[in-house]
Amino acid sequence: MNKLSRVGVFSLMLAASLTIMVGSAITPALIQISEHYGVEDMATWLTTLPALGVVLFAPIAGRLIDRVGSYVALFSGLILYGAIGVSAIWLSGTIPIFADRILLGGATAIVMSSSTGLLAEFFVGEERLKMIALQGMSIEAGGIIFLSIGGVLGGLGWQWPFMIYLIAWVALLFLIIFVPFRKSSNLEEEQKSNTTNATSILSVLLAALLAMTMFFIAFITLPFYLAENFGLGSASTGYFLAMISLVAVISASVMPKMVKRFSDYQTLLTGFSLFTIGFIILSVGQSLFALAILAGIVIGFGFGFTIPLANHMVVEKSNVSNRGKNLAYFSSFTFLGQFLSSFVEGISSNLVVIYLIAVMFGFLIIIFYSLWLKRNKKRQTLQIQ
Template sequence: MSTQNPGLAAAFSLLAVACLTIMVGCVVVPGLPSIAQNLGVASAASWLVTLPALGVVLFGPVAGHLIDRLGAYRMLCAGLFAYGLLGVAAVALHGMWLVFANRLLLGAATAVVMTSGTALISAFYSGQDRLTMIARQGMTIELGGVIFIALGGQLASLGWRWPFVLYLFAWLMLGMVLCCVPRPPATRENPQPTAQARRLSATLKTVYVLALAAMTIFFFAVVKLPIHLHALGYSEPQTGYFLSFISLVAVGAAFVMPRVVSRLGNFSTLAVAFLFFAVAHGLFAWVGSTAWLLLCCIAMGTGFGLSVPLVNHMTVENSAAEVRGRNLSYLSVAIFMGQFLASFSDFLPGPPTLALCIAGAASVVVAGSIGVARGLFAPGATR
C-alpha cells in the first residue's frame, strides 16, 4: 500500500529521473574517439566514461548527508539542474584538468539525483508497492541505457558536440518533477535521526558488499566482452546489439523480480542472480556461436535484473526514514565503485577469457557464501 499516493504523473516522473544514472557515461560512448580528441583527452578517452562513476563514489556520502538534512525533494531539483548544466558545459572545456574535473562533478550531481529519486519513491510507497516501483526503476534504468546509447550514436554522426545535448534532458525532468511530484510531508522527509538509526545494521553492510560484487562482476563482462567478441570476428555494431540485448533482458528480469522475491526471499534471489552471472561468464569464455552467445546475454541480463533493483529495495527496507538518504548514498557508492573497479580488469594478464573466468568463479563463490550464511540449502529455508 502507498503511504501517500502521488499519482501516475508523479510516478512516471520519478521513474524517468532514473534514466539519468546510466545515461551519465553512455551518452559519449558512441562518439568517444572524436569527443575525446576534441576535448583534448585523446590519450585517456575511457576516463570520460568512468570518471562520473568515481565522482559518485567520492561525493555520494556528502549527497546522502545533504538529502537527510535538506530533504530529498529539494536536493533532487538541485541535482537535476546541476546535472544538465555540468553535462552540457563540457563542450566549452579543453584539456584533462578541466574536462576531468567536470566529469567528476557530474558524478556528484548523479549521486544526488540517484539517491534523492529513490528516497522520494521510498517516501511515497511502502511494502509491495515500493518493491514494484523500485523494480520498475531498474527497468527504466536499463531502457534508458538502450535509448540514450542509440540517440548518442545518431547525434554523434552530426558532430562531436551534439551528444552532450542529451544531458539537457535533466532540465526537462526537473520541470516534470516541479509540475507533477508533490513534496512529501516535512515530518516524513526530514526527521531527526536517533543513535540506533545512525548505526548500520549487519544486513545493510551485507547488502552493500553484495551490490559491490554484483556490479564489479557485471561490468567485468561489459569491459571485456567487446574485446572478446572482436577476437571472435563480430563487428562493433554486432557487439552493440549483444550489449543492448543484455539490457533488454535485464528489463524483463526486473519486471518479474518482485514475484521471484515473494517465492524465494531476498537473499535467495540474490544467490540465484549470482548463479546466473556465473553461467553467463563461464559460457562467454568458452563459446563462440551466436546462439550460445545469446544464451549468455540472457543469463547476464537476468542476473542484473534480479540483483541491482533488489539491493535498492533491501536498502530502503532496512533503513529508518531519517537516515534513508544517507544509506541510499552508501549503496550508490557501492554500485558505482563496482563499476569503477571493473575498469582495472584491463590490468589482468592473459586474454579476455581469463577475466571472464575469474568473474564467473567469483560469482559461484558469492552465491555459495550467501547460501552458507543464510542457510539457503537447509530443508525448508527460503530466505
C-alpha cells in the same frame, strides 16, 4: 498522504534513468570527443570518471538528503546534472574536462539517491518493491534509448551528445508539475524505530558492489570477445549489448515475484548464480554464437535479480533519519563496482582467463551468501522459539 499519479511515477523514473547515461551518453562519439580535448590516450576516463565522482560525493549527497529531504535534494541535483553535463562543451584542457566529469558524478549521486528516496516516501511494502523494480527497468531502458540518441547526435558533431544531459531539466519540469512537494515524512518508518543493524546493510551494499562489478566485467569485455571470436563490428556489438539491457529490463519485472515466492537473499543468490553460469558459458562457448547469446541472456537476468533488489533492500533496512545516507552508500558501492571493473584489462590479455577468474569469484560469492542465508534462517528460527 499525497498520492503519486502515473505521470508523477514517470517523472521519478525519468530522473532515475539519467544515472545510467552519466558515462555512456557520450560513448558513441568518444573518439571524436577525446580528439577534441586531446585525451586520446585517456579516452575511457571520460566515461569512467563520473563513476568515481559518485563514489567521492555520495557521502555529501546522503547528508544533503537527510538534511533538506529527498524532494529538495532531487530538485537541486537535476539542476546541477544538466548544468555540469552540458557545460563540458565550452571547456578546454585535460584538467577542466576531467574535473567536470567527476563533478557530474557528484550530481548523479544526488539524483540517484534522492529519486529512490522520494519514491520510497510515496509507496510502502510490496508496492514499493514493484516501484523500485520498475525503476531498475527504467534505468536499463534509459541506457538503450540514450545510447541510441547519443549515436545519432554524435553523427552531427562531437559536442552534440553533451546536449543529452539537458534531459535532466526536462525531468526537473516534470518533478515540479507532477510530483507533490513533501518533506521526508514519517510514513510507516516512525513505527519501525528499530533499524536493521549495520552488518545487514553492509551485506546488501557488498552485494550491490559485487553484482555491478560482475555485470560490467561482462559489459566492457564483450565487444572484444565478440570481435575476436565472431567478427562482430561495432553496430552488431551495440545490438548485442542492447539485447542484454533489454533482458535486464524483463528480469527486473520478474524479480518481485521471485522475492514473493522465495526471499530477498535467495533471489540475490540466484542472481549471482546466473552471473557465474554466464561467465562459464563465455569461457567455453567461443565457437558458437548461440552460446554467446545464451550467456548474454543469463547475465542480463543476473543483473535484474541483484541491483534493483539490493536497492529495495537498502530502503527496507533504513528509516527516515538514515535513508538518505544509506541510499547514498548504495550509489557509491554500485558505481565503485562499475569503476573497479575497468581494471580487468590489466589482469590478462586472454579473455577466457578473465572469465574463469570471474567464475571463481562467483563461486566464492555464492558460498558467502549461502552461509549468510543459512545464518539468517537460524536466527529467525531462534527468534520464533
